[in-house]
Amino acid sequence: MGYRDLREYMAVLEERGKLKRVTKEVDRDWEIASIARCVFQGVEESKRYALLFENIKGFEGSLATGVLGASREVYALALGTTTDKIYEKWADSAASQIPPIEVKTGPVKEVVLKGDDVDLLKIPVPVWTPGRDGGPFITSPCVISKDPDTGVQNVGTYRMMIKGRNQTCILIFAPQHIGFHYGKYEARNEPMPVAVAIGVDPSIGLTSVAKVPFGVDELAVAGGMRGEPVEVVRGETVDLLVPATAEYVIEGFVPPHVRVSEGPFGEYSGYMGTRDETPILNVTCITHRHRPIYQAYTSQMPPSESSCLRGQAFASGIWRQLVRELKEPGVIDVHITESSGSQAHVIVQMKPRYPGHAKRVALIVSGLDPLYGKIVTIVDPDIDIRDHFSVDWALSYRVDPARDVTIIPNVMALPLDPSTEDPSNVTTAKPFEERVQVKGSKMLIDATVKNAYPEISLAPAEHLNRAIAEWGELGLPPLELPNRFKLLLQHHPPGESFRPYQ
Numbered sequence: 001m002g003y004r005d006l007r008e009y010m011a012v013l014e015e016r017g018k019l020k021r022v023t024k025e026v027d028r029d030w031e032i033a034s035i036a037r038c039v040f041q042g043v044e045e046s047k048r049y050a051l052l053f054e055n056i057k058g059f060e061g062s063l064a065t066g067v068l069g070a071s072r073e074v075y076a077l078a079l080g081t082t083t084d085k086i087y088e089k090w091a092d093s094a095a096s097q098i099p100p101i102e103v104k105t106g107p108v109k110e111v112v113l114k115g116d117d118v119d120l121l122k123i124p125v126p127v128w129t130p131g132r133d134g135g136p137f138i139t140s141p142c143v144i145s146k147d148p149d150t151g152v153q154n155v156g157t158y159r160m161m162i163k164g165r166n167q168t169c170i171l172i173f174a175p176q177h178i179g180f181h182y183g184k185y186e187a188r189n190e191p192m193p194v195a196v197a198i199g200v201d202p203s204i205g206l207t208s209v210a211k212v213p214f215g216v217d218e219l220a221v222a223g224g225m226r227g228e229p230v231e232v233v234r235g236e237t238v239d240l241l242v243p244a245t246a247e248y249v250i251e252g253f254v255p256p257h258v259r260v261s262e263g264p265f266g267e268y269s270g271y272m273g274t275r276d277e278t279p280i281l282n283v284t285c286i287t288h289r290h291r292p293i294y295q296a297y298t299s300q301m302p303p304s305e306s307s308c309l310r311g312q313a314f315a316s317g318i319w320r321q322l323v324r325e326l327k328e329p330g331v332i333d334v335h336i337t338e339s340s341g342s343q344a345h346v347i348v349q350m351k352p353r354y355p356g357h358a359k360r361v362a363l364i365v366s367g368l369d370p371l372y373g374k375i376v377t378i379v380d381p382d383i384d385i386r387d388h389f390s391v392d393w394a395l396s397y398r399v400d401p402a403r404d405v406t407i408i409p410n411v412m413a414l415p416l417d418p419s420t421e422d423p424s425n426v427t428t429a430k431p432f433e434e435r436v437q438v439k440g441s442k443m444l445i446d447a448t449v450k451n452a453y454p455e456i457s458l459a460p461a462e463h464l465n466r467a468i469a470e471w472g473e474l475g476l477p478p479l480e481l482p483n484r485f486k487l488l489l490q491h492h493p494p495g496e497s498f499r500p501y502q
């Protein structure tokens with residue numbers, strides 16, 4: 001069974017040493033973001049932890065960050081599995097959906113604020129790139145909207161810049177599912193009701209950033225992940241079902257055809273974004289728990305919580321489509337590099353079955369979603385796709401650039417990629433409809449072997465394994481052998497050349 005709410009999950013994190021409390025008073029305008037950034041830059045991935053700021057100058061309540069994506073290990077804990085089973089767990093959750101169940105009330109209704117009592121400025125929303133961002137941004141919203149034709153709800157994470165006591169921007173891209181909904185409301189010239197849940201049980205936060213097919217309610221996938229239905233309550237001022245144990249729910253309406261200036265914001269690419277013109281949410285009600293915990297994702301320059309979350313969710317989706325749905329033979333593993341902001345560079349590990357197979361898989365991956373795969377690299381099973389050194393070795397000596405690199409011109413560019421950004425976007429705010437028209441190209445790299453290869457220049461496994469077994473007798477510091485080394489020993493038995501298509 002899953003976690004009841006964010007609090008129960010955070011207690012587990014703390015017990016495992018993966019959550020640290022900060023009791024010193026901190027400033028939400030610069031200090032929270034700066035401390036969190038130092039954790040992502042200065043603590044190695046396997047040791048990273050979430051933070052709970054308990055004393056925020058001028059605010060009541062606390063702030064948690066890193067709780068879902070401080071590292072892959074933390075991510076796996078949130079998902080209720082281990083790091084080696086993340087993709088299977090995702091695929092199983094999608095295949096065994098459990099619809100949410102409506103209950104009369106829940107902790108999220110402990111405090112209900114309407115009319116003049118609505119005040120977003122009382123929530124400790126940090127400025128994430130101090131001195132550069134346009135204002136405080138809500139980075140962890142689970143935005144709930146409803147298809148006006150089918151009544152099916154969608155949950156997605158779309159950043160929101162606070163504009164005042166009862167207004168926030170909401171960054172809606174047309175190809176995202178909320179963009180489909182909003183397009184329908186705009187065509188009817190009607191406001192779109194929206195409810196934004198913050199600080200939810202981890203299954204909801206994780207599905208909110210994942211690529212769940214349009215028309216499937218993320219709350220049902222979250223139910224599949226937790227093994228029991230998510231309890232939901234009806235909104236106070238909008239006809240939407242919201243998680244009953246959320247820390248906060250912000251309700252309101254997004255009017256049609258209204259755009260306001262938003263940004264800039266430190267982007268997932270590691271660069272500052274430009275100013276945008278986005279729709280606006282007029283807030284009608286805020287409900288929250290007593291002593292609410294405001295949950296935020298640390299984003300911007302990778303590595304970040306955002307790059308961890310998107311990387312795991314998007315790669316799980318690619319793996320599910322290749323392995324579970326297409327049943328593509330030979331495909332083993334998928335990784336999106338975190339240095340590419342977990343979007344630009346997708347790497348697939350596979351054993352190609354025939355000439356051209358690797359390129360075919362690269363073409364499939366590049367076309368799955370405009371959000372990722374500007375570069376798609378395919379490597380053999382002896383390459384560790386999570387190790388830059390290993391991948392670079394394959395790129396260096398298994399690729400003849402003229403033969404093995406394919407450029408696909410004139411396709412939808414990765415959103416917010418400065419290399420393809422229209423220069424006029426940088427100085428002039430543009431409506432979001434115009435931004436997605438930016439064109440770019442894709443690069444597919446077949447870094448698999450295509451002919452019989454010489455033996456690798458390593459001592460045979462029997463010698464190396466013996467040296468490893470007797471290491472203790474040498475009085476040298478312990479060895480930490482990387483996975484790439486183990487893969488080489490496993491896939492290159494002495495006397496055999498490495499042959500493709502077997």
Ligand SMILES: Cc1cc2nc3c(=O)[nH]c(=O)nc-3n(C[C@H](O)[C@H](O)[C@H](O)COP(=O)(O)O)c2cc1C
Nearest residue numbers: 156157158159171173176177178209210211297306
């Ligand atoms: C921290 C964070 C912020 C995000 N911000 C946005 C955003 O502002 N706009 C957007 O379209 N997607 C954003 N995403 C990606 C979406 O959450 C993701 O594509 C998700 O699948 C959207 O849900 P949907 O598929 O139901 O549209 C963000 C992801 C993360 C982790």
